[in-house]
Amino acid sequence: MSKPDKLKARQPRGFVDRGPADVAATERMLGVIRESFSRYGFDPVETPFVEFSDALGKFLPDQDRPNEGVFSFQDDDEQWLSLRYDLTAPLARYVAENYDALPKPYRSYRAGYVFRNEKPGPGRFRQFMQFDADIVGAGSVAADAEICMLAADTMEALGIKRGDYVVKVNNRKVLDGVMDAAGIDAVQRLGVLRAIDKADKFSLDEVGKLLGEGRKDESGDFTKGAGLSAAQTDKILRYLDIGKNLADLGKAYGHNLAKSAELSSAALQELRQLVVGADAGGEGIDELEQINALISGAGYLGRIIIDPSVVRGLEYYTGPVYEVELTFPVTNDDGQVVRFGSVAGGGRYDGLVGRFRPEPVPATGFSIGVSRLYSALKAVKSPIVDAKAELPLVVVTAMDNKSPEHMPGYQAFVSQLRQARDEAGKPLLRADLYLGSSGFNAQMKYADKRGAVCAVIQGSSERDAGTVIIKDLILGAELAAAGREVKDSAEHKERQAQAQITRPANQLVEGVKEVLARYK
Structure with a gap:
């Protein structure tokens, strides 16, 4: 072409x-x-x-x-x-x-x-x-509680420390009940959900603007609000304020089950007042109380908390919803220190x-x-x-790759390395036979680019002597970086000898293990 x-x-x-x-x-x-x-x-x-x-x-x-x-x-x-x-x-x-x-x-x-x-x-x-x-x-909401416990245990299994994450639980019925009690129509509800979803980023005053006419950000861009009246906005903000108190209680008293249960129960009762006349809202609070009791009994309070700011975007959720939020600070692309945020979520459907x-x-x-x-x-x-x-990578070079009769010998080397096992019988390394047509220098660059720990070398002189050279690429790179000023020192010469060892060909695996042991 x-x-x-x-x-x-x-x-x-x-x-x-x-x-x-x-x-x-x-x-x-x-x-x-x-x-x-x-x-x-x-x-x-x-x-x-x-x-x-x-x-x-x-x-x-x-x-x-x-x-x-x-x-x-x-x-x-x-x-x-x-x-x-x-x-x-x-x-x-x-x-x-x-x-x-x-x-x-x-x-x-x-x-x-x-x-x-x-x-x-x-x-x-x-x-x-x-x-x-x-x-x-x-x-039963016992299934929802179990999913939340699974989420918490999985975070810790992955190496995220307790205290660096929290599983937040809400119930869609509660928010629906609050909106029903406030007389918020179906057209406005999507805007309300969007505004509530910003509650972990904005102050309640800023969320209030999104619930009302809208909000202008620092750049001057305007986001149209949900169009709620002042009374409706106050009810949603009260809901969020109670939710924040609930979440704070869960974090603060997670180690004190009795205190946490007492304070959470009082906050949920306060939330219940917002859904008077909305049956779904009362059911939702009942379910949150059951979940709170279940996670308390299982010893997960503090790791799992009730937080009514959780809404979740998918429309098929019908009851409890939850998110896994990471709470440790990270630096974003603009150099700002921020919280990592949500990495998992779900709910009842x-x-x-x-x-x-x-x-x-x-x-x-x-x-x-x-x-x-x-x-x-x-x-x-x-x-x-x-x-x-x-697993560490070892590259077997093919010094005589222009001569097909020598390739079976190189293939035998790489096969031996692939069969190498540790004391527990598990594979010890990964082995790669160079299959290109380039010369020795290019092959060594190939091994470096692949991140190999060492390279196995056998040219005609080593073949005649029945030996192989095992080149420690990590140590070799360190010596090259050390510079001219140390090249004549006894220590440098000793390390040079370690960087390239010669072993009988039938002791190839033992020689490679010797090099790998340096970096265990």
Whole structure:
């Protein structure tokens, strides 16, 4: 092809490539999550990326694109299909389709990519990974409490210390009850939810502007408000103020079960006054009291708190909702110190499976945002995402790669290394045989670029002597950086001898182990 006709390598907006370090670290993270979910008795299940569009339903929050935020297309039968936008809607279809064969309550977990046809931006992608756990068929809020406990235990299993995270719980029925009691109509409610969602970022005065006519930010941009009256705004702000007090009590008295229970009960009673005349609101507070008692009895107070500012965006939630928030400070791209924020969330969705069944099917669950959580684990320097957790790499060079008769010998070396085991019988290393056509210097650069710990070298003279050279690339790099001023010292010469050791070919594995032991 002529140069103008060649394809341009380019990545679609909103999608990202991931390198080997990120992939390996993510796999380790997923392994810890799987183990945590499995200990709670959850079994894995996998659903396809593509579902019938009507099976997924239209439950996403408001979108800035006309096609409701999903990628859709028609098959040859003119049926509309869509890429899944989360893992919950496909689970609802799976449970309904296999309802009679599944044990109920049905505990399952699944991980995979989901897709949103949204406008991409910083930290906002069109493809991202989620990891979900759900209990289907349990109507008791004990299932919601158990999901919250699972979320807390999973954070700690991943290396996030107690106190660096909190699981916040609310109930959609409570907020619906407050809005019913305040006479807020259906058109205004979406604006109210948007305003409440900003309560962890703005003061109550600023949230009040979003509930009323609107708010102008520092840049002069104006955000239209929900249009509530002054009395309606005061009721929502009172709801948020009580919620803040509840959350603060949960954090402050998590170690004191009696004190926490007493103060939380008083705050919930105060919240109950806001929903007088709204039956749903009273039910929601009853459920929050039950959850509070359950987490208190299990010793999770302080790790799990009641916080009525939690709303969640998806429209299929019908009861308790929860978020996992990381509370430790991080520095953003602008150099500002901020809190990391939410990395997981979920809630009860009692109507989702029932769309396919003649009987109601209660369900609850939560979803971890894998990419966001991965960034958080890097921020706290969790060993799970440490590149050093990977098995060390050894590169076998092919000094005589122009002579095919010598390649079987190099292949024998790399096969021996791949069979190497530690005392526990686990693989000791990764081994790579250089398969290119370049010379020795290029091969060593290749080993450096791959991050190899050492390189195995055998040229014609070593082959004749029945030996191999094992070059310590880490030590070699340190010596090169040391400079000329130390090259004649006895210590430097001793380290040079250590950086390149010669061993009999039949002791290759032992020689490599000797080098690897320096960096254990």
